[in-house]
Amino acid sequence: MSNEGVNKGRRNLLIGATAGVGAVGAVFAAVPFVKSWKPSEKAKAAGAPVETDYSKLENGQQITIEWRGKPVWVMRRDPAMLKAVTASNELVADPDSTNEKQQPENCQNEYRSIEPEIFVAIGLCTHLGCSPKLFADAGSVDATWLGGFFCACHGSKFDLAGRVYKSVPANANLEIPPYTIDTINKTILVGGES
Structure with missing residues (x-):
């Protein structure tokens, strides 16, 4: 044969052309397989851990992520904010955060966090579940205000460690979820083992 x-x-x-079409087909076939490794939305809603990068978070800045259908705040506190936490001990109802159900054991400290400058909390008021807003500047809410979270729904106030002020409708500190922090890679895993 010639x-x-x-x-x-x-x-x-x-x-x-056949090799190119085959390669594209292989990629399209692999995408659903690789996506199946990630937790489903149903699993996330049920409590699967959620990871976030905090490396670009500047001092005084706060981001919100979602875990178990709830807003979770991640905030980088600057030295002035940390000083305000200590100064607000006289104003808050539970300065020592004695209720261990409100935070994991590794966060039961003055700043209610694993690393003092990184604050992680569930962003729901412990009164009726509204979402308080961050007012970091002293005096921005009232004359005694040292900075913290103010819930406009019914007037509850929390300091920069999420501790509830005395004589407000909320009767408990903001809840701290279980989380781990990777200071090398600058990531937080909310819902991870603490």
Whole structure:
């Protein structure tokens, strides 16, 4: 048999096109498989851990992520904020955060956090579940205000460690979820083992 009638350029084009289509098909087939490794939305809602990067978070800045259908705040506190936490001990109802159900054991400290400058809390008021807003500047809510979270729904106030002020409708500190922090990679895993 003779190869005189074979167009080698056309053969190479067809081989290349077939290989290209096969490669694209393999990628499209692999995407659902790789996505199946991630927790489903149902699993996330049921409490699967959620990871977030806090490396770009600047001093005084707060971001909100979702875990178990709840807003979770991640905030980087600057030295002035940390000083305000200590100064607000006289104003808050539970300065020592004695109720261990409100925070994991590794967060039962003055700043209610694993690392003092990184604050993680569930962003729901412990009165009726509204979402308080951050007012970091002293005096921005009232004359005694040293900075913290104010719930406009019914007037509950929390300091920059999420501790509830005395004589407000809320009767408990903001809840701290279980979390781990990776200070090398600058990530937080909310819902992870603490």
